[in-house]
Amino acid sequence: MKYSLASLFAGLIFGFGLIVSGMANPEKVLGFLDIAGLWDPSLAFVMGGAIIVGVVAFAVARRRTLSFLGFNMKIPSHNHIDKRLVIGSLMFGVGWGIAGICPGPGIVALGAGEIKAAVFVASMVSGMVIFELIERNRAKA
Amino acid sequence: MIEIAWSNFTPWSALAGGILVGLAAASFLLLNGRIAGISGILGGLLTPLTGDIAWRIAFMLGLLGAPAVWLLAGDMPAIEINAGYPALIIAGLLVGIGTRYGSGCTSGHGVCGLSRLSLRSLVATLSFMATGFITVFVIRHVLGV
Numbered sequence: 001m002k003y004s005l006a007s008l009f010a011g012l013i014f015g016f017g018l019i020v021s022g023m024a025n026p027e028k029v030l031g032f033l034d035i036a037g038l039w040d041p042s043l044a045f046v047m048g049g050a051i052i053v054g055v056v057a058f059a060v061a062r063r064r065t066l067s068f069l070g071f072n073m074k075i076p077s078h079n080h081i082d083k084r085l086v087i088g089s090l091m092f093g094v095g096w097g098i099a100g101i102c103p104g105p106g107i108v109a110l111g112a113g114e115i116k117a118a119v120f121v122a123s124m125v126s127g128m129v130i131f132e133l134i135e136r137n138r139a140k141a
Numbered sequence: 142m143i144e145i146a147w148s149n150f151t152p153w154s155a156l157a158g159g160i161l162v163g164l165a166a167a168s169f170l171l172l173n174g175r176i177a178g179i180s181g182i183l184g185g186l187l188t189p190l191t192g193d194i195a196w197r198i199a200f201m202l203g204l205l206g207a208p209a210v211w212l213l214a215g216d217m218p219a220i221e222i223n224a225g226y227p228a229l230i231i232a233g234l235l236v237g238i239g240t241r242y243g244s245g246c247t248s249g250h251g252v253c254g255l256s257r258l259s260l261r262s263l264v265a266t267l268s269f270m271a272t273g274f275i276t277v278f279v280i281r282h283v284l285g286v
Contacts (some may be wrong), residue, residue: 004199011204014161017159025218030223032220035143040150045156047159049162051255054255071172080261085264086286088242094274101222101229107145120233124233125237
């Protein structure tokens, strides 16, 4: 229960951050990605602000084996750079560049009642299902 | 030559929003011990494990509910989606498959991964930023859409 409440809280604040920053607006994101047009560098500041806070949080987290609510820390430890990581990320970037929507802002825009966001999120979840099916087939083979 | 769109430039709200995103990721990490990676949290719901479902749904409800809660206090900033439906479908599929295959998106690799100085996440972030810039360049300046 505590775990889920903390998750709900984090999701909500995350959503506020995306709204305040302009990241929830795909046109703003495309303005950032359009370096050859009239470039809007604002979103670099979103990344910067988030990472400043994040670096401190991870420095604290690294010294702990249990979270402040007493749960096991689940910080990824693998540092393996492989084809999957690079190809997957390259694919994600193409999708991001087409519509200006990444997963978090897609969910927030859906919550704001945007029909187009619903279409995007439905396709994104379908993509995730396709990934799971491919993985399952590969595991069998 | 890079031309800056000064009239659209909003460094302060971007920084403030970024700090909020960082605080959300920090609270999730320090309270629950987990990385706030949106694609991973959502993707985990597709192969549900016992006891691993409720918190994922709770996080998603928080994200989904943010605009409604925001509206209690004031007006929502504009959300402009100019891509057409076929483009949205292709983009969604690529984002869905790509983020799962590459184990993360802008939040998991971009924010959390870079914050913990992970080389793996740096490679992922540079990869999706690169194709993001290239894709917009091709669509707007080569195809001229």
